[in-house]
Amino acid sequence: xxxxxxxxxxxxxxxxxxxxxxxxxxxxxxxxxxxxxxxxxxxxxxxxxxxxxxxxxxxxxxxxxxxxxxxxxxxxxxxxxxxxxxxxxxxxxxxxxxxxxxxxxxxxxxxxxxxxxxxxxxxxxxxxxxxxxxxxxxxxxxxxxxxxxxxxxxxxxxxxxxxxxxxxxxxxxxxxxxxxxxxxxxxxxxxxxxxxxxxxxxxxxxxxxxxxxxxxxxxxxxxxxxxxxxxxxxxxxxxxxxxxxxxxxxxxxxxxxxxxxxxxxxxxxxxxxxxxxxxxxxxxxxxxxxxxxxxxxxxxxxxxxxxxxxxxxxxxxxxxxxxxxxxxxxxxxxxxxxxxxxxxxxxxxxxxxxxxxxxxxxxxxxxxxxxxxxxxxxxxxxxxxxxxxxxxxxxxxxxxxxxxxxxxxxxxxxxxxxxxxxxxxxxxxxxxxxxxxxxxxxxxxxxxxxx
Amino acid sequence: xxxxxxxxxxxxxxxxxxxxxxxxxxxxxxxxxxxxxxxxxxxxxxxxxxxxxxxxxxxxxxxxxxxxxxxxxxxxxxxxxxxxxxxxxxxxxxxxxxxxxxxxxxxxxxxxxxxxxxxxxxxxxxxxxxxxxxxxxxxxxxxxxxxxxxxxxxxxxxxxx
Numbered sequence: 001x002x003x004x005x006x007x008x009x010x011x012x013x014x015x016x017x018x019x020x021x022x023x024x025x026x027x028x029x030x031x032x033x034x035x036x037x038x039x040x041x042x043x044x045x046x047x048x049x050x051x052x053x054x055x056x057x058x059x060x061x062x063x064x065x066x067x068x069x070x071x072x073x074x075x076x077x078x079x080x081x082x083x084x085x086x087x088x089x090x091x092x093x094x095x096x097x098x099x100x101x102x103x104x105x106x107x108x109x110x111x112x113x114x115x116x117x118x119x120x121x122x123x124x125x126x127x128x129x130x131x132x133x134x135x136x137x138x139x140x141x142x143x144x145x146x147x148x149x150x151x152x153x154x155x156x157x158x159x160x161x162x163x164x165x166x167x168x169x170x171x172x173x174x175x176x177x178x179x180x181x182x183x184x185x186x187x188x189x190x191x192x193x194x195x196x197x198x199x200x201x202x203x204x205x206x207x208x209x210x211x212x213x214x215x216x217x218x219x220x221x222x223x224x225x226x227x228x229x230x231x232x233x234x235x236x237x238x239x240x241x242x243x244x245x246x247x248x249x250x251x252x253x254x255x256x257x258x259x260x261x262x263x264x265x266x267x268x269x270x271x272x273x274x275x276x277x278x279x280x281x282x283x284x285x286x287x288x289x290x291x292x293x294x295x296x297x298x299x300x301x302x303x304x305x306x307x308x309x310x311x312x313x314x315x316x317x318x319x320x321x322x323x324x325x326x327x328x329x330x331x332x333x334x335x336x337x338x339x340x341x342x343x344x345x346x347x348x349x350x351x352x353x354x355x356x357x358x359x360x361x362x363x364x365x366x367x368x369x370x371x372x373x374x375x376x377x378x379x380x381x382x383x384x385x386x387x388x389x390x391x392x393x394x395x396x397x398x399x400x401x402x403x404x405x406x407x408x409x410x411x412x413x414x415x416x417x418x419x420x421x422x423x424x425x426x427x428x429x430x431x432x433x434x435x436x437x438x439x440x441x442x443x444x445x446x447x448x449x450x451x
Numbered sequence: 452x453x454x455x456x457x458x459x460x461x462x463x464x465x466x467x468x469x470x471x472x473x474x475x476x477x478x479x480x481x482x483x484x485x486x487x488x489x490x491x492x493x494x495x496x497x498x499x500x501x502x503x504x505x506x507x508x509x510x511x512x513x514x515x516x517x518x519x520x521x522x523x524x525x526x527x528x529x530x531x532x533x534x535x536x537x538x539x540x541x542x543x544x545x546x547x548x549x550x551x552x553x554x555x556x557x558x559x560x561x562x563x564x565x566x567x568x569x570x571x572x573x574x575x576x577x578x579x580x581x582x583x584x585x586x587x588x589x590x591x592x593x594x595x596x597x598x599x600x601x602x603x604x605x606x607x608x609x610x611x612x
Contacts, residue, residue: 130593168521185481187520255542255583
């Protein structure tokens, strides 16, 4: 592959710090000036649609298509929600963008609002990002002072207000309708769809919800053009008319047991192996890898013999994972206990389940209790099948929950047990010889509930 | 709600009112209001819930419902002068957050969700802080503390007043 020059991360290390001046010095807001002066909102919408950009938040829905779901003749207002509630374990690309190049995010946001005729944008920012809050607020203030935000932007008839809205430590707010409920001041219980947010979203008005990295892509599409964007990544499969492809640059997060963890940019379709070896300097301490999470913990696990998996919107699914997710790769070296890994995953989802749907609320908690029991040396043979039964029955895919949080809880369970079953069996056999092969009554949980 | 002394000062109420023009409904101000009160009082007691509801034209249960949903807000007692959030999610777990939590417990004598007897420090476990390339990490107030070791943790704890 020819050398790829980072675009989304090009100005992250800017020595002057992320000021409006330094951003403008590299051509910042030229795309916005050009679009506002010469082109209609529909033109911007068409560019984004033609680029094939798919949302970078996890689901990979085509951004331009999402925008076309807004009703045509609605009296308004249309609201735009920037989803900056990045909370998927392993994921930090949006933090890097907001802290290092907030104006790139804002320029994409303003362009997107212009395209969708939104006049108010809320940036739903997770509480845990205080530096991003300061940097984004400073950038917003600079934009108002420079006429990029407010009434009559750059002398046109387009007006836009942008407000930062802080979350309060709840993973489910990253789900778009959970975010909307939270923004309305309520508990973040995701809504049943339809109606989709584009038709009836926040404050019962048409609403667009997009991810931070998606905004940076919109800016770059408007600046560099559709052809540039489509020249990167994995083109649509000619044999599958429904495949929109995996186009454009992507920010990959790499963490866990690697020598050089970090946020790296490359075209979509990088293999897990290339990310770990070429960017991350290999597995740490000269060890071998046992497994890797391909796109945030929700997406499940790849075995080390599956590292040729391409990080695009389709290949992780072929390897039994939930999807590309956030392209956040977490490497597990050969010393990691898969029981410990799965316990950590179950702990996360049991804590973050919002409690609205019973299969998710009870299923995630039950799975955690079983993992605690196995770790405490009281696991039963039968627990493994029971865990799989829970995992196979909770989520949108089996049709038992409203949002995808439970699918995310299920995938690590399915992948860990199906791909590493022997290790779970060994752990139960070695730690609880009495329970091996037994399906005895469940031991009292109090004994293992102390953590 | 006029019984007794008002808890929220005029200054706090003004700070909350400043959010009104941003949203088409008053209910949307609940989360900003809770943050304002929590930042000043280090918790949001029941009386404050009633007063926020009164200010926003809601019933107290609506505010209480929102408050209790989010893991961030304390209600029964204020958190310590310092509140630290040690990340326990997968990337930090793989790089030793369990050992750091054990060290924190041993050094301070308190566990997650608890405050030291002198009111100086509250420890919390955080889910993914989104700084996985800097694991293991924690938030101390508004400061991200990266690549923690026991020594580094000791230094940070010593530096808190």
